[in-house]
Amino acid sequence: DGGITQSPKYLFRKEGQNVTLSCEQNLNHDAMYWYRQDPGQGLRLIYYSQIVNDFQKGDIAEGYSVSREKKESFPLTVTSAQKNPTAFYLCASSPGQAEPQHFGDGTRLSIL
């Protein structure tokens, strides 16, 4: 079955530590996205990538980094510069720009 796989489902970060959230899709989609969702809030765009080897900052990119070396993979690193990382992180993909998105099941990140 085609879909988007995010791992891990739960992640704990120590102070001063970088952590990487995995996102893999086998839908052959060109575009991929990372969102952050805080309790009772909407989705805020962190980074997006329309094609391989290219990505753009979203509304809240500070303290995060991404790479897009393969079409299938779009990992997100939460750096120690992100002082409030506790949130639900969602990865999504779409066939092309501005098309409806398919979401992974998300990763819940907390601080130890």
Added chain:
Amino acid sequence: GQSLEQPSEVTAVEGAIVQINCTYQTSGFYGLSWYQQHDGGAPTFLSYNALDGLEETGRFSSFLSRSDSYGYLLLQELQMKDSASYFCAVSSAGPGGSYIPTFGRGTSLIVHP
């Protein structure tokens, strides 16, 4: 920048019809999407409008008026399982020919027996 407004909460009874409105301000508008998210889950795509008018998908319909920067999601024959958060999202022109998605803050739909 882009902004979307939708009601924070809507309540209705089983079997009823409910409409969730969404107004937006954006530049280079491309399309309006609707997503459903149950507590603790991931959003799932419901409906998409790029052109004015009504799109129907089973019990769900979505409407768009680009001249009014307005759309709505209509849910018919409400069921208890429809209790969830509903998000509208727009795609608008970004740097270098890209399209940036922006989500509303979501509407919590509570369906009562």
